[in-house]
Amino acid sequence: MSSVRTVPTLDDVARKAGVSTATVSRCLNSPERVVERTRTKVMRAVEDLGYTPNFGAKVMAAKRTFTIGAIIPTMENAIFARGLQAFQEELHARGYTLLVSSTSYRPEIEAEQVRALVARGADGLLLIGYARHPDLYRYLRQREIPTLLAWAFLPGADQPCIGFDNRRSMQALANKVIAMGHRDIAMISGIVEGNDRAEGRRQGIIDALLENGMDPAAMPIIETPYDIDNGAEAFEQLLRGGTRPTVVMCGNDVLAAGAMRRARELGISVPDDISITGFDDIELARILTPSLTTVHVPHREMGRRAAAELVRMVEHESKGQPEQLDSSIMLRDSLKRIP
Amino acid sequence: MSSVRTVPTLDDVARKAGVSTATVSRCLNSPERVVERTRTKVMRAVEDLGYTPNFGAKVMAAKRTFTIGAIIPTMENAIFARGLQAFQEELHARGYTLLVSSTSYRPEIEAEQVRALVARGADGLLLIGYARHPDLYRYLRQREIPTLLAWAFLPGADQPCIGFDNRRSMQALANKVIAMGHRDIAMISGIVEGNDRAEGRRQGIIDALLENGMDPAAMPIIETPYDIDNGAEAFEQLLRGGTRPTVVMCGNDVLAAGAMRRARELGISVPDDISITGFDDIELARILTPSLTTVHVPHREMGRRAAAELVRMVEHESKGQPEQLDSSIMLRDSLKRIP
DNA sequence: GAATCAAATGTAAGCGCTTACAGTACGGGT
DNA sequence: ACCCGTACTGTAAGCGCTTACATTTGATTC
Numbered sequence: 050m051s052s053v054r055t056v057p058t059l060d061d062v063a064r065k066a067g068v069s070t071a072t073v074s075r076c077l078n079s080p081e082r083v084v085e086r087t088r089t090k091v092m093r094a095v096e097d098l099g100y101t102p103n104f105g106a107k108v109m110a111a112k113r114t115f116t117i118g119a120i121i122p123t124m125e126n127a128i129f130a131r132g133l134q135a136f137q138e139e140l141h142a143r144g145y146t147l148l149v150s151s152t153s154y155r156p157e158i159e160a161e162q163v164r165a166l167v168a169r170g171a172d173g174l175l176l177i178g179y180a181r182h183p184d185l186y187r188y189l190r191q192r193e194i195p196t197l198l199a200w201a202f203l204p205g206a207d208q209p210c211i212g213f214d215n216r217r218s219m220q221a222l223a224n225k226v227i228a229m230g231h232r233d234i235a236m237i238s239g240i241v242e243g244n245d246r247a248e249g250r251r252q253g254i255i256d257a258l259l260e261n262g263m264d265p266a267a268m269p270i271i272e273t274p275y276d277i278d279n280g281a282e283a284f285e286q287l288l289r290g291g292t293r294p295t296v297v298m299c300g301n302d303v304l305a306a307g308a309m310r311r312a313r314e315l316g317i318s319v320p321d322d323i324s325i326t327g328f329d330d331i332e333l334a335r336i337l338t339p340s341l342t343t344v345h346v347p348h349r350e351m352g353r354r355a356a357a358e359l360v361r362m363v364e365h366e367s368k369g370q371p372e373q374l375d376s377s378i379m380l381r382d383s384l385k386r387i388p
Numbered sequence: 389m390s391s392v393r394t395v396p397t398l399d400d401v402a403r404k405a406g407v408s409t410a411t412v413s414r415c416l417n418s419p420e421r422v423v424e425r426t427r428t429k430v431m432r433a434v435e436d437l438g439y440t441p442n443f444g445a446k447v448m449a450a451k452r453t454f455t456i457g458a459i460i461p462t463m464e465n466a467i468f469a470r471g472l473q474a475f476q477e478e479l480h481a482r483g484y485t486l487l488v489s490s491t492s493y494r495p496e497i498e499a500e501q502v503r504a505l506v507a508r509g510a511d512g513l514l515l516i517g518y519a520r521h522p523d524l525y526r527y528l529r530q531r532e533i534p535t536l537l538a539w540a541f542l543p544g545a546d547q548p549c550i551g552f553d554n555r556r557s558m559q560a561l562a563n564k565v566i567a568m569g570h571r572d573i574a575m576i577s578g579i580v581e582g583n584d585r586a587e588g589r590r591q592g593i594i595d596a597l598l599e600n601g602m603d604p605a606a607m608p609i610i611e612t613p614y615d616i617d618n619g620a621e622a623f624e625q626l627l628r629g630g631t632r633p634t635v636v637m638c639g640n641d642v643l644a645a646g647a648m649r650r651a652r653e654l655g656i657s658v659p660d661d662i663s664i665t666g667f668d669d670i671e672l673a674r675i676l677t678p679s680l681t682t683v684h685v686p687h688r689e690m691g692r693r694a695a696a697e698l699v700r701m702v703e704h705e706s707k708g709q710p711e712q713l714d715s716s717i718m719l720r721d722s723l724k725r726i727p
Numbered sequence: 728g729a730a731t732c733a734a735a736t737g738t739a740a741g742c743g744c745t746t747a748c749a750g751t752a753c754g755g756g757t
Numbered sequence: 758a759c760c761c762g763t764a765c766t767g768t769a770a771g772c773g774c775t776t777a778c779a780t781t782t783g784a785t786t787c
Binding site: 397446450451 | 775
C-alpha cells in the first residue's frame with residue numbers, strides 16, 4: 050500500500066556521507082574525536098536523511114539509556130502529579146528522560162510495569178512507598194537496578210527512600226486536634242491493604258489516642274478508596290452511627306473535600322457543627338470553604354531531591370542515601386477549638 | 389566490587405533447559421507451538437534464572453513493542469490526569485503499555501519527547517491539541533508512526549483527532565451568560581501562544597459577543613499561565629481596571645478557582661457581586677463554594693475512545709477516524725441572572 | 728515394518744548500533 | 758630518505774532476540 054520508504058539507518062548515513070558506520074557513530078556520540086571536515090559531511094547526511102538513531106539497538110550495544118522510570122499508583126491524584134512534575138524537570142536538567150506509568154493501586158500491575166520499564170532499559174526506578182512483595186525487591190536487586198522509594202520514610206528500612214514519616218506526621222496532627230479539646234474523633238482512611246502511607250496515617254492517629262489515654266477501639270474508622278465521592282459517602286455513613294464525632298480526620302485532602310461537600314449538602318456546618326482535617330496540603334485545601342486544616346508535605350522538594358539522588362545512584366556516586374523531609378501542620382478554618 | 393553476576397539471556401535459558409534459543413523464544417511468544425513437556429522444562433529454567441527478555445533486542449528483532457506513548461503539557465492538571473488514567477486502563481486491557489511524558493507547555497521539549505518515545509519504539513503516539521511545528525508532523529509521517537491528537541477537535545484538520553470543539557463549547561457558555569443578562573464580561577485566559585485549546589476558548593467568547601452585537605474589543609482579557617495563584621492574581625488585576633465586570637469567564641476551572649479564592653479574600657461575594665465561570669468541569673467545580681458553572685467535558689470517555697482508536701490505527705485497522713465528543717454546560721451557583 | 732506427513736525443534740542469518748583493534752596518512756626528527 | 762608518533766578512520770565482532778528454513782521426531786496408515 051504505502052510506499053515502503055524504510056527508516057534510515059546508520060548504514061544509510063555512512064554510505065551517503067562516504068564514510069564508515071564507526072565514523073558516523075563517533076560523530077554522533079563523541080564529535081571531538083572526528084575531524085571538522087568529516088563531521089560536517091556526516092551531519093549533512095544525517096539531516097538530509099532525517100536520521101534518528103534506533104534506541105533499541107543503541108541500548109543493546111551501549112548498555113546505557115539515560116532513562117528513568119517512575120511508577121505511581123495513579124495519575125489522578127494531585128499529590129503524585131506535583132512531585133512527579135518536579136522530578137521530571139530535575140531529571141531533564143540532568144539529561145535524563147522520565148517515563149511514567151501507573152498501577153491503579155494494583156500490586157500485580159506494579160510488578161508488570163516494573164518489568165516493562167526494566168526491560169526497556171530504565172537505568173533507575175522511582176517507586177512509591179515501601180510495601181511490596183519481596184520477590185519484586187529481589188528481582189530489582191538481581192538486575193542491579195538502582196531503585197528509590199519516595200513518598201514514605203520508614204526509619205530503618207533497607208531500601209533507600211525519600212519522604213516523610215506518614216505516621217508521625219498524622220500523630221502530630223491528631224495531638225493538635227486533641228489539644229484543641231476534641232474527644233470524639235472519627236476517621237476516614239484510605240484502603241490500608243498494601244498501602245503503607247494509608248496504614249501509617251491511621252496508626253498515627255491511634256498513637257496519639259494512646260498517648261493521651263484514650264481508647265483507639267472506640268474510634269469509628271471507615272476505610273474507602275481515595276476519591277471525592279467516597280469521602281462524601283463515608284462522611285454520611287459516619288454520621289449515621291451513634292454519637293456524632295466532633296471531628297472527622299481524613300487520610301488525605303481529597304477525602305476531606307468529599308466529606309466537606311457532603312456536610313454542606315446535609316446542612317451541617319463546618320467547623321461549627323463538626324471539624325474536618327485532611328492530609329497532603331494540595332491546592333484544594335486552601336480553596337475549600339472553609340479552608341482545610343491539613344498536614345503540609347513538600348511534594349516538589351521531594352520530587353527534586355529524589356531526582357538528584359536517583360541520578361547519583363545510577364551514576365554510582367551514591368548507594369542511596371535515605372532522606373527524611375519535614376512535614377508541618379497547616380492550621381486553617383476547618384478545625385475549631387472545643388470549649 | 390559487587391559480584392558481576394550477569395543478567396541471564398535467552399541463551400542461558402536454552403542451555404539450562406537443554407534446548408535451542410528458538411524453542412525458548414517460542415515458549416515465551418507462542419507457547420502453543422511447543423509441546424507441553426518441553427514447555428514446562430523451559431519455563432522452569434526461566435523461573436530458576438529469573439530471566440526477563442531484553443526489550444531492546446526484542447524490538448530490534450521483532451519490530452513491535454506494544455507500547456504507546458503519550459505526551460501531555462503537564463501532569464499537574466487534573467484534566468489530563470483523568471483522561472490519561474482512562475486511556476491507560478483501556479490500553480492495558482488491550483495488552484499495550486503506556487509511557488507518559490510531559491513538556492511543561494514547551495514545544496521544543498515536546499519535539500524532544502516525541503523523538504525519545506519514537507526511538508524507544510513506541511508503536512503509536514497520543515498528543516494533545518493540534519498546534520505544533522509542521523516539521524514534527526513531517527517526522528511522524530516519515531516514520532509512519534500512528535498519531536492521534538486528543539483534547540481538541542478541529543473540523544477539517546488533516547490529523548486524526550478526538551475531542552470536542554473548544555471554541556463552540558465556550559461560545560455556547562458565553563451565549564448562556566449573555567442570555568442571563570450579563571453585558572460587562574471579562575475573561576481570564578490561559579496562554580494562547582502555541583495552545584489551540586486556550587485560543588479556541590477565547591475565540592468562542594468573542595464569537596458570542598459578535599453574535600449578540602457586542603464589541604469584543606471592549607472585553608478586558610488577562611492572559612496568564614494555568615495555575616490557581618495566577619487566577620487569583622488576574623482576578624484582582626481585572627477589578628483594578630475601570631468598571632467592574634458583572635461576570636468573569638475563565639479559560640478553565642483552575643483559573644476560576646483562583647479567582648473565587650481571591651474574591652473571597654477581597655470580601656467580594658460570588659455570585660451576588662460578581663459571577664464566575666470555568667471550563668472542564670473537574671471535580672473541583674462541584675466542591676467550590678459556591679459551586680462553579682462550567683463546561684463539562686467527558687475526559688474519561690475521551691481517554692477510553694482515544695485508546696481504542698489508537699490501537700486500531702497501530703494495528704492497521706483504521707487510518708484514524710476523527711471523533712467529536714459533546715460537551716455540555718453545567719449551570720451551578722457561581723453564575724447569577726442579572727435583573 | 729516401511730512409508731508418509733504433520734508437528735516439534737534446531738540452525739543460523741540478521742535487526743542497527745558501539746567499540747576494540749587495525750590500518751592509513753602525514754608531519755617532523757635524524 | 759627513513760622511521761616514529763600522532764591523529765583519524767575503517768573493519769568487524771558482538772549485544773540478545775526473532776524467524777525463515779532445514780532437520781528431526783513420532784504418530785499414523787497400509
